[in-house]
Amino acid sequence: MKPEWLQRDNIIRRRGISVEEFISDFEEPNKPVLLEGCMDNWVALEKWDRDYLVQVCGDVEFSVGPVVKLGEYFRYADQAREERPQYEVPVYFREDLFGVLGSERPDYRWIIIGLAGSGSSFHIDPNSTSAWNAVIKGSKKWVLFPPDVVPPGVHPSPDGAEVACPVSIIEWFMNFYGATKTWKRKPIECICKAGEMIFVPQGWWHLVINLEESVAITQNYVSRRNLLNVLDFLKRPNASTLVSGTRDRVNLYDKFKSAIEASFPGTIDHLSRRQKKKAQQKKPSFWDSVTDSKAWCFQVLFLEERDHKANWN
Numbered sequence: 001m002k003p004e005w006l007q008r009d010n011i012i013r014r015r016g017i018s019v020e021e022f023i024s025d026f027e028e029p030n031k032p033v034l035l036e037g038c039m040d041n042w043v044a045l046e047k048w049d050r051d052y053l054v055q056v057c058g059d060v061e062f063s064v065g066p067v068v069k070l071g072e073y074f075r076y077a078d079q080a081r082e083e084r085p086q087y088e089v090p091v092y093f094r095e096d097l098f099g100v101l102g103s104e105r106p107d108y109r110w111i112i113i114g115l116a117g118s119g120s121s122f123h124i125d126p127n128s129t130s131a132w133n134a135v136i137k138g139s140k141k142w143v144l145f146p147p148d149v150v151p152p153g154v155h156p157s158p159d160g161a162e163v164a165c166p167v168s169i170i171e172w173f174m175n176f177y178g179a180t181k182t183w184k185r186k187p188i189e190c191i192c193k194a195g196e197m198i199f200v201p202q203g204w205w206h207l208v209i210n211l212e213e214s215v216a217i218t219q220n221y222v223s224r225r226n227l228l229n230v231l232d233f234l235k236r237p238n239a240s241t242l243v244s245g246t247r248d249r250v251n252l253y254d255k256f257k258s259a260i261e262a263s264f265p266g267t268i269d270h271l272s273r274r275q276k277k278k279a280q281q282k283k284p285s286f287w288d289s290v291t292d293s294k295a296w297c298f299q300v301l302f303l304e305e306r307d308h309k310a311n312w313n
C-alpha cells in the first residue's frame, strides 16, 4: 500500500459513549463510527494469536476465498467454550432481531483471518443488515461510501445481485482511489487497529484491506433502526437471488415478519408510522425547492411558458 492511500482518516471516533448516543448519532442517521475502548476486557485480545487459534480450532475447515464455511468453527468453539467468554457483543449491538428466527436466522457471525494484503473488495452487507467489525490482531484499512454513492470502478447489476469490481483491491487503489480526491462526497476512511471496532451501517459500500496479518470478528445484525430496511429487502421480488446466508431465501420475509409480530407486537406498525412521519417532515416546501439549484430551471420554464403564452395571445 502506498503511504498516500493510508493518509485520509476522516471517520468519527468515539470512546465510552452511551447506547442512546450511539443510536441517535450513528445508528439512526446510518453513519459509520469507529468505537474505541469497548473491547478492553476481551480475553481474545491477548489470547488469539496464531498458536492459540491452531490449538483451539486447528482441525476446523476454513474457507480461503469467497466460499463461506465457518459454521463448523462456531459449533466447535461452542463445545470448547471456556468459563470466561473471550469476547462479548458490545452494548451498542445487543438488540439483534434476527434472533427471533432461532436456528433459521441467516448466517451472521464470522472470524476473519487474513495475511497482509488480503481483504474484501467493495460490497454491501447481506440482507440490508448493519454490522460491527472488531480487530483483535493486526490492522485494517477501511474505505466506505454511503448507500447512494457507488464507488468508482464498481458496477452493480440493476437488481443488485451481482457486483463487477476490479480484480484486486490494490488494483482499485491504483486505478480508482485517486478519482475520489476531487469528489465532493469523499469516502469515509480509517485504519482500524487491534482493540478498535467499526460500525458499518446498512447499505454502505465498503472495501477492507489487511495492513498486516489480522484476526477480526464481525457480526451482522438487525435492530429496530434497520428492521424496515431488512423487511423491504427480504420482500423484493428477486429475494431468491438476493437473500443470502440461509437455505430458505424465499419464505424468509414471511417467517421473519410473523416472528417479529409474535415477539414484539405492534413494532412494525409503530416503526412504519414513524418512518412516514419523518419522510413527510423531510419533504422540502415549494419555496425551499425553488431556492436551490433548481430555481434557475423553474425560472427558465416560467419564462418559456410566458413567452409561449405571449405568442399565443
Ligand SMILES: O=C(O)CCC(=O)C(=O)O
Pocket: 112, 119, 120, 125, 131, 133, 140, 206, 208, 209, 216, 218
Ligand atoms: O474484515 C474484513 O476483511 C471485512 C469484512 C467485511 O467487509 C464484511 O464482513 O462485510
